[in-house]
Amino acid sequence: MGYVADRWHKTRPGPDEAECGQHKGQVASAAHGKGKRWQARYDGPDGKERTSLWRTIPEAEREIVKKEAAKLAGSWIDPKAGEVIVERFARDTWLPAQSIIGRSEIEYLGALRRYLFPEWGQREMRSIKPSEAGAWQKLLTTKYNLSGSYPNRVARYVRGVFHLAVIDRVIPVSPFERIPAPTLVVSAVQPPDVTEVRQLIAAAYHPRWAAMVELTALTGLRSGELRGLRLSQIDFLRRTMLVDQQLVYEKGKGMYFDALKTGAGRRALPLSQRAVDLLAAYAAEYPPAGSGPGAGLVFTMPAAGLIGEATIDYAIKATCRHAGVKPRHWHELRHHYASVLIAGGENPKVVQMRLGHKDVMTTMRTYSHLFAAAEEKTRDVLDAAWALPGETAEEGRTDSSAKGGRFPESRRSDAVVSQLKG
Template sequence: MASISRRPNGTWQARYRAAPGGPQRSRVFTRKVDAQRWLDEVRASIVTGQYVDPRAGRQTVREYAEQWRAAQVHRPTTAAHVETMLRRHVYPSLGDKQLSAVLPSDVQALVKRLSKTLAPGTVGVVHRILSAVFKAAVRDRRIIASPCTGTRLPKVHKQRIEPLPIEAVRALTETVPERYRALITLAAGTGLRQGEALGLTVDRIDFLRRQLTVDRQLVTMPDRPPYLAPPKTQASVRVVPLPQVVVDALAAHLARWPSDGFVFTTDLGNPIRRTAFSATVWRPAVRAAGLDDTVTFHGLRHFYASLLIRHGESIKTVQARLGHASASETLDTYSHLWPDSDDRTRAAVDAVLAPAAEEHLRNGDARRT
């Protein structure tokens, strides 16, 4: 199974077979003790089941990543995102390298280079995808360890959500084409995500009970027509109460643009693509309303959340209305919008300590007189 022999030039060649009848592997060392140590490590890895064939890692990063990507159970939008991240940011520098040849320093250099042009959050996404590829390579016994372990990533500074003021929402409602005004009112009055709002169909609205059911979203992909799919997470499936202003806006919209399918469509009656909506409707409306270019459709969702919080709704209620997976997600995003407890803290301490302090002051004044 294993042997060490001295070569004519004085070096030592260590040989082994991982399995009877298997191919022979060898390595040359200057010292016999180093050859023996290497053979001992190989034997230990074979016995413990940790052995990795040195030739298994010769597949390139691109080849293995494409195999890995094809085997993943991803939503279509996620699959497209992963493909884009690998193609744009990983393959140009690491794609042609063999799996076993990629070093931690190569991954760190990639992160450093990407950090010059991409936001820290995007760099983190690229690294997570690459790390998943190499973890799979370790499980497949292509490599011994992942070169992504221990990478130092740029720090992500989470920006504080500043909800749109009511004046901005009113301005957007006025500046969008009339066909889409009810869409703005719907998003601001229910907190639906853009895909949920664009994918709303008439049969999901209960005008009598003043509520709508969110159990689908409209997905738009470059290479296929828009289609309905399950929402972002299971927690996103929910029933949302409709304020009267939203009920009235939807009723007026359907009276003018009748439909038994999608509530909101293009002038031709087709489902609305996000990119086209942003370019031809949203961005012009934002500019016409005099708002900053950074204002997105998602800002209407933040506006809705801020209204709930301002009117005393609990964390659990806000979580349920927005379809968040957990209350911690809601708090991480909107905790700064809840009224702080400074005044309540002061009042609690004053209620306990103030009477005693006042009594002490009166006794002191009496003694002085």
Template sequence: MGSVQKRTYAKGKPPRYIARVRVGGKEISKSFAKLGDARDWIKLREGLSPTGARMDNRMLGVVLKAHIEQSATESTRGVRTHLLANLGDLEYRKLGDVTSDDVREWRTLLAEGRPWADGKPLSNSSIRTLTGTLSAVFNDGVAQGQLPRNPVTQVRRKSPSNQAVEPHQVLRLEQVRALIDSAEEPYATMIELGATSGLRAGEMAGLRVRSVDFDRRVVDVTEQADGHHKAYGWRPLKSEKSRRTIPLPNSTLDALRAHLERHDYEPHTPLFRAAQGGQWSSAHVAKVWRGVAADAGVRNHSWHSLRHFYASALIASGASVTVVQNRLGHASAAVTLAVYSHLWPGDSEKTRAVFDNLL
């Protein structure tokens, strides 16, 4: 419970009312000229509106379910639902009781193995997505005056935004083939295109028929799907650098040509359609991936793993940092190096090459 202390001053100066309250394990205070304002501030800080209705003592899981119901797009709903399924013990913590240490422990469980998912870890990209979504929930609480601060902010500040890809995160060629063989159309063609272009899920979903130029043998990436699974819609790419033209191999062009021969799509409409004829979304791409990957026996990988496969293949072929950056649509070469620098042949490989040629 908060308290108000009346502080008096020298003759002729009106008193002040110092309101104190403990929120999220930290005491905060503020000075007011009127007693009523001090009491109202305490109620607001404790999660009480001036009418006395509690707002911040709900469990995080309950708050997140409300956010899911209010989702504007299917993509947002999918990400929030994924977060709810992976909150672990945080689901039953009150919103105002969650600390930065709690968030750090939760992220460690996601990376090292989730007890609620048979010990399976999540990829770095998935953890970043879930952390950002969780942060948005707390930001909303701060904006409404329910919380003094966002406990996720400090955790995110200390985490690198672009983490290096570990070797086990790169799909092997036989795994890519297994995924294609296990998928039905059009997802099989989408996987092949993803492996030979490095497109993000939203970019893949946002391709139009006219995006593929068979004469130039390229795919033009200019927009992404807006996340509405049933309606057609597009939005700008992640950044201006994401706009790019990617050369495609003949095998992928043949697969795309066969795909279009099976359908009578208008040039301005989506290149790929979901089962009910709607546009794909990032969330739907991820959902179908899980089933296909299970059938193919490919574990601990996501759609983004196709992007790592593409990048590693470019690097293995001798592509420069600039080429890889441009093909992936990274904002800068620094981002490319931060993620993939260890995949370029280093001094160890040069040493081996010298003696392989000598002996």
């Protein structure tokens, strides 16, 4: 239990020390008359003594009772913990706590350096107010001119910094707690259809690019996963492909093989027979190199050279020109794969697993409009299935009552809607 100490007087005065002129029976200390007289003292959960100054004894006693109660309830916060500056906490505590690979760490830190540290880097964590948090989020678009999904992404990093500070009991509450995050703007993807993909395959100026375009459309591999694909990852008998690495580029390190960003990215993909035949034919025509940087890779440049992002981007744009279609990014072939799965009736969770998304919400945000279109297709399939012989699905929808349907004309949906409107 804590106790209250008198700062102005000595607890163990010497036998010859003079009595305090203002307080009878006390011996003045060097702090006499300076600042608040009463000092609340108590031990924190870590065993270290904490102190605070108060004007009266009751105030100091109330502080001790409050802190002891917080210790028992598990809600105690070190009053000095919030003095840590924002940049130090973000760098030394938050960033190492993220379960991310090195390249993602560089990305996170780059965002903090550009948008957080210039504004609050040298401020104490406890000093940031909710009003300032809301104003900072607005700066992402007004001052830094961020657009699309990027304001939400940057804000998510910074909000995470303060959320961890609350969990670590550095601050009692995050300044972002009641401040809504920037709207997540997700552009509706419009992937190429099968006809367009076939055009790209036919227009490719090298069998390498034709095979890579088709395989991406059949598997949804990311560019790095495709460029880092080894023949040993393919089980031709079981028709599966293990996706467990990617080829990446990092400034100062060049191209190298790295783990996938998340555990969800590591996946065993079921392969269609078309994909298996494609891989088998390509490997027979262009066997993987046995040595060099591209040893074992399915796709390489001449002399087993690694394929960089700039090279594959040039290839897809040149192929689009040859095919006479609008310019596409390689990632849109991945969207094509997702669109085919969705149109075929695969549920969002399966699509998430096939794409290696971290969570199903990412899948839903990206492809929500395609799932809506798939729902309409489901309705058409059901209408077609229940249409009577010789009639169309549309006729089956509207004329069921006239041809033996269970409900009379007045119960049809269009009639009911008309009655409701009336």
